Amino acid sequence: MAVSIVDGCTISTADVAFGLVIGTAGTIQATGAVDVQCTADLDFVIKMDRGLNNLGRNRRMRNPTSNAYMRYELYSDPGYTSRWTDRRNGQVSGNSGATGYQTLPVYGELTFDGTAVSGRYEDTVTVTIEF
Template identity: 30%
Template sequence: MRIRSMFCLSVIVIGQIPYASGATTTSVSVSAQIIGGCTINGAVPASGGAVGSFGTLDFGSAISLSCTPGITVMMSLDDGQHPLNGSRAMMRNGGTERVTYSLYRDSSYSIALLPGTPFTLDTSHSPAPLDSPVYGRATPDGTTPPGQYSDIVTVTIQW
């Protein structure tokens, strides 16, 4: 019985010992490397990967970019899926007839976007979104049958 009493007394006494408290501080090194790049229409492209469709060019649209400041950004457009005699062309859905068209950087159709010819984009206002307008003008020859015509042009952004 005496051993039991000693054990209970020991547990009670140990429970009453105050714990030491304190505080310590340390420093943590934080660093980051910002790599120049762009997002295209809000998406971050994988290296060499596609971002997706920019939508239908109803002959007046824009490609929106956000880039880190201080990088040189080049953009080019290919000749599309249905080129005809060195020009871009849209093909009639369900047919083989084509309508040639041209793409431009301005609404007055004076700055042509020639297939495969890169041009520099002004990123001095980055990271604010940069809209690069694309305008189109179709040139049907008068013998083109009615119907829906379309083409897909690949846009390449390099930095």
């Protein structure tokens, strides 16, 4: 018998769900996660694109019924200062450690101005891992 172990990673995500918005204007914060499973002690970099509904560098969720949008952002830090992107300075680096498993929190912030049409808003962000 023989076995070969190769470097590799898989990722899964837990959505950032802002829940119900009731009010005229404000900011809502919510968290999600990126779960990383790699070969032990492997360095990796995680990138997030701007989503399907972006406008320039702004991420937006879309209401498919009314074609209305709401701006939001994803961050890698609890202070909501480091945007998580696919640009070099917005990527998150890590190491899988001895267990090969890491959970990285995703911090989301939704800002609404009171003009949004009621309904469900959503977006899809592609998360990529390089090792």
